[in-house]
Amino acid sequence: MVPHLLTALDGPIDELEQRVLDSTPAIERWFRLEWMEHTPPFYSSVDIRNAGFKLAPVDTNLFPGGWNNLTPEMLPLAVQSAMAAIEKICPEAKNLLVIPENDTRSTFYLSNLAQLKRIFHMAGLNVRIGSVNPDLKEPTTVDVPGGGTVLLEPVIRSKRRLGLKDFDPCTILLNNDLSAGAPGILEDLNEQYLLPPLHAGWSVRRKSRHFKSYEEVSKRFGKLLGVDPWLINPMFNHCGEVNLAKGEGMECLTTNVDALLGKIRKKYKEYGINEKPFVVVKSDDGSYGMGFKTVRDVKDLDALGQNWRQRVERKETPAVNDVIIQEGVLTNERMNDAVAEPVVYLMDRYVVGGFYRVHADRGTDQNLNAPGAQYVPLAFSESTRLPQPGEKPGASAPNRFYMYGVIGRLAMLAASYELEATDPDAEVYD
Amino acid sequence: MVPHLLTALDGPIDELEQRVLDSTPAIERWFRLEWMEHTPPFYSSVDIRNAGFKLAPVDTNLFPGGWNNLTPEMLPLAVQSAMAAIEKICPEAKNLLVIPENDTRSTFYLSNLAQLKRIFHMAGLNVRIGSVNPDLKEPTTVDVPGGGTVLLEPVIRSKRRLGLKDFDPCTILLNNDLSAGAPGILEDLNEQYLLPPLHAGWSVRRKSRHFKSYEEVSKRFGKLLGVDPWLINPMFNHCGEVNLAKGEGMECLTTNVDALLGKIRKKYKEYGINEKPFVVVKSDDGSYGMGFKTVRDVKDLDALGQNWRQRVERKETPAVNDVIIQEGVLTNERMNDAVAEPVVYLMDRYVVGGFYRVHADRGTDQNLNAPGAQYVPLAFSESTRLPQPGEKPGASAPNRFYMYGVIGRLAMLAASYELEATDPDAEVYD
Numbered sequence: 001m002v003p004h005l006l007t008a009l010d011g012p013i014d015e016l017e018q019r020v021l022d023s024t025p026a027i028e029r030w031f032r033l034e035w036m037e038h039t040p041p042f043y044s045s046v047d048i049r050n051a052g053f054k055l056a057p058v059d060t061n062l063f064p065g066g067w068n069n070l071t072p073e074m075l076p077l078a079v080q081s082a083m084a085a086i087e088k089i090c091p092e093a094k095n096l097l098v099i100p101e102n103d104t105r106s107t108f109y110l111s112n113l114a115q116l117k118r119i120f121h122m123a124g125l126n127v128r129i130g131s132v133n134p135d136l137k138e139p140t141t142v143d144v145p146g147g148g149t150v151l152l153e154p155v156i157r158s159k160r161r162l163g164l165k166d167f168d169p170c171t172i173l174l175n176n177d178l179s180a181g182a183p184g185i186l187e188d189l190n191e192q193y194l195l196p197p198l199h200a201g202w203s204v205r206r207k208s209r210h211f212k213s214y215e216e217v218s219k220r221f222g223k224l225l226g227v228d229p230w231l232i233n234p235m236f237n238h239c240g241e242v243n244l245a246k247g248e249g250m251e252c253l254t255t256n257v258d259a260l261l262g263k264i265r266k267k268y269k270e271y272g273i274n275e276k277p278f279v280v281v282k283s284d285d286g287s288y289g290m291g292f293k294t295v296r297d298v299k300d301l302d303a304l305g306q307n308w309r310q311r312v313e314r315k316e317t318p319a320v321n322d323v324i325i326q327e328g329v330l331t332n333e334r335m336n337d338a339v340a341e342p343v344v345y346l347m348d349r350y351v352v353g354g355f356y357r358v359h360a361d362r363g364t365d366q367n368l369n370a371p372g373a374q375y376v377p378l379a380f381s382e383s384t385r386l387p388q389p390g391e392k393p394g395a396s397a398p399n400r401f402y403m404y405g406v407i408g409r410l411a412m413l414a415a416s417y418e419l420e421a422t423d424p425d426a427e428v429y430d
Numbered sequence: 431m432v433p434h435l436l437t438a439l440d441g442p443i444d445e446l447e448q449r450v451l452d453s454t455p456a457i458e459r460w461f462r463l464e465w466m467e468h469t470p471p472f473y474s475s476v477d478i479r480n481a482g483f484k485l486a487p488v489d490t491n492l493f494p495g496g497w498n499n500l501t502p503e504m505l506p507l508a509v510q511s512a513m514a515a516i517e518k519i520c521p522e523a524k525n526l527l528v529i530p531e532n533d534t535r536s537t538f539y540l541s542n543l544a545q546l547k548r549i550f551h552m553a554g555l556n557v558r559i560g561s562v563n564p565d566l567k568e569p570t571t572v573d574v575p576g577g578g579t580v581l582l583e584p585v586i587r588s589k590r591r592l593g594l595k596d597f598d599p600c601t602i603l604l605n606n607d608l609s610a611g612a613p614g615i616l617e618d619l620n621e622q623y624l625l626p627p628l629h630a631g632w633s634v635r636r637k638s639r640h641f642k643s644y645e646e647v648s649k650r651f652g653k654l655l656g657v658d659p660w661l662i663n664p665m666f667n668h669c670g671e672v673n674l675a676k677g678e679g680m681e682c683l684t685t686n687v688d689a690l691l692g693k694i695r696k697k698y699k700e701y702g703i704n705e706k707p708f709v710v711v712k713s714d715d716g717s718y719g720m721g722f723k724t725v726r727d728v729k730d731l732d733a734l735g736q737n738w739r740q741r742v743e744r745k746e747t748p749a750v751n752d753v754i755i756q757e758g759v760l761t762n763e764r765m766n767d768a769v770a771e772p773v774v775y776l777m778d779r780y781v782v783g784g785f786y787r788v789h790a791d792r793g794t795d796q797n798l799n800a801p802g803a804q805y806v807p808l809a810f811s812e813s814t815r816l817p818q819p820g821e822k823p824g825a826s827a828p829n830r831f832y833m834y835g836v837i838g839r840l841a842m843l844a845a846s847y848e849l850e851a852t853d854p855d856a857e858v859y860d
Contacts, residue, residue, distance in 0.1 A: 025524070028513070028554020032521050077506055080780055083458070084514060091462050094455070124458020350510055 074353030344408030504783030774838030
């Protein structure tokens with residue numbers, strides 16, 4: 001059932017793969033020690049790009065949707081991980097309240113909710129779904145594609161706790177990325193576990209902070225393996241408060257795009273890579289407001305600026321944007337003729353599965369997370385963390401997938417550092 | 431790839447299955463709370479018999495071999511569980527020493543060692559295999575069927591620690607059931623973790639003690655579900671020190687066999703079961719010395735006694751035996767025409783997989799763990815703990831397997847109670 005993948009099974013990333021395989025016990029021990037010091041995010045998904053010559057995470061989601069794209073074979077791993085996660089947080093828990101996105105019109109998203117409910121039910125919890133959308137006034141049953149229903153209920157807030165009618169949960173699981181800011185109804189829930197915490201929401205998170213943490217993680221990991229961290233780390237620069245309408249910040253953007261393109265060019269030269277460097281310009285706060293732009297030359301910034309200004313005029317994006325400029329990582333993965341990128345799903349400290357995001361109309365240097373994307377489950381669970389030591393590097397899908405699981409966990413570790421750094425209650429424990 | 435199973439997919443055990451399914455969150459929470467108070471055995475395997483009208487464990491192995499019978503699909507679950515187990519015991523561990531059975535001539539057993547090594551390597555440990563067999567003087571490489579080799583090395587004992595040449599493990603994993611008694615070389619290793627502990631060996635364990643604990647567990651579980659514990663509990667009696675040569679203990683045997691047959695008959699009548707009750711007479715200490723005898727009537731004991739005396743004369747079994755008389759549980763599982771029984775594998779608190787033990791030449795009331803048995807892996811990992819709530823009871827393999835996983839975990843919990851009760855160091859922590 002593994003789809004045909006053009007580059008998943010071969011490619012010049014063999015040396016890194018070999019190092020990763022040879023170092024399996026050291027890598028697993030390293031993670032084990034890290035998790036003694038740091039708390040993994042409750043769950044996460046990591047978009048990975050494999051350029052053939054480098055392999056890097058490009059986005060780490062702390063409120064992953066898309067659980068419905070995991071295959072039935074992956075579910076036992078997810079359930080086992082959910083059991084481990086719950087046991088640490090609230091072992092006596094009976095009830096789990098899942099808070100979905102406010103917009104639940106997408107049938108894919110409803111399937112995701114049904115899958116999350118299934119996973120946590122199997123892990124031993126009574127699961128109900130409570131919306132914080134003020135428009136939802138009454139319990140509403142909605143059909144899920146492929147059969148079954150999901151019951152959405154309006155949450156009820158008491159002074160200290162959040163629940164549903166006749167339902168008082170120990171733990172509240174957010175599946176809502178809070179990009180519009182954390183609603184007041186979720187604040188000051190000091191008696192209940194709210195996971196992930198509010199500061200994991202996109203109203204607080206910054207991509208640049210995440211990738212700063214990831215840079216630190218990749219340096220230490222590179223040292224462990226004796227490899228150049230650039231092979232797994234996308235470089236980036238950051239421009240705070242770019243206001244195109246007023247022309248403010250354009251100089252920062254130009255300087256940083258130029259500097260980053262220069263750094264990438266130097267690395268490409270060092271490794272003899274015959275590709276044209278590019279960077280990706282996007283909102284630092286994870287919003288889609290300013291879009292996701294591929295830039296190959298500072299000259300491209302004029303067009304970008306013009307397009308951006310039009311969007312500001314149409315009020316599609318705020319006038320002021322926090323901007324991250326990230327090294328573009330090509331994806332050389334292809335499924336049939338469509339460009340593909342692996343997405344790794346994690347629960348607690350464990351890789352539980354993944355799939356390929358495939359887009360027929362996009363190029364190898366473009367964002368695939370766009371309308372028209374398709375999701376092709378891969379039999380990750382059969383193989384994720386089970387490299388075949390005897391195999392030639394690049395020749396074994398399990399080995400390649402193990403490497404993806406390692407990169408996914410590095411990004412998750414970076415998210416853990418990031419959440420520690422931004423924890424508003426951190427001083428309490430100091 | 432699931433083999434054809436005559437009764438795995440239907441059968442009159444539907445009501446129990448329905449209760450188990452309806453109670454999934456309560457069951458999982460109950461286990462979660464139990465594991466807060468009790469330590470699960472490091473690993474275990476449980477033989478289960480499904481009579482159609484009752485479902486019960488008949489043997490709980492704390493040094494499971496046969497890991498090679500798990501399918502590749504089950505390995506990620508085993509690896510994840512191994513990670514969880516190691517993390518609790520010795521998170522900084524680099525090295526794991528596996529101590530195999532002294533007799534490693536069986537190629538099946540070598541495959542089992544290779545599989546254990548694979549699982550713990552993937553979990554992040556350097557794994558080496560050190561034999562306590564005094565006949566092994568030098569490192570010896572042996573071929574494993576299907577490719578690969580296993581290196582057996584003689585252990586080296588220092589005053590306080592056990593290891594190999596240039597290999598000092600934090601944790602020592604016993605895959606040797608110590609039925610001949612714990613060798614002195616394994617004693618007083620107070621600086622290292624020896625798992626399972628010495629008192630889990632068959633020189634200390636008694637089946638009657640295990641099933642006493644299991645009876646307690648099944649009563650509490652029966653109460654949780656509102657079902658008669660007999661539906662999951664094999665009744666038993668116990669005769670200590672039966673010496674057939676001297677005719678001592680025969681009366682105890684006769685009385686207890688008769689009493690147990692009477693109790694079973696009563697239960698069969700209560701449930702309208704049209705089967706002939708039988709009991710199984712076996713050594714209480716897990717040795718195969720006195721064999722495993724099916725007894726349908728006290729009159730059968732004469733033949734048993736005669737056969738036994740002959741074996742004592744031939745020195746195949748000691749003259750004195752501790753004897754357990756256990757309610758015989760039919761197995762109504764069949765694969766093609768051969769009688770089959772499920773075996774569930776557990777690591778730490780998790781069900782990681784299982785298979786069917788199949789024996790073409792044995793009856794539904796006989797021990798299948800005998801020469802000629804075959805092992806048919808089942809896709810447990812796809813489904814073990816993933817019941818399909820919508821399905822009619824008995825109609826879904828995943829649901830049936832979930833129930834097996836629950837029974838396996840009840841037996842593991844009983845083993846945990848048992849090990850606590852027999853822990854020679856227990857008073858230290860009181």
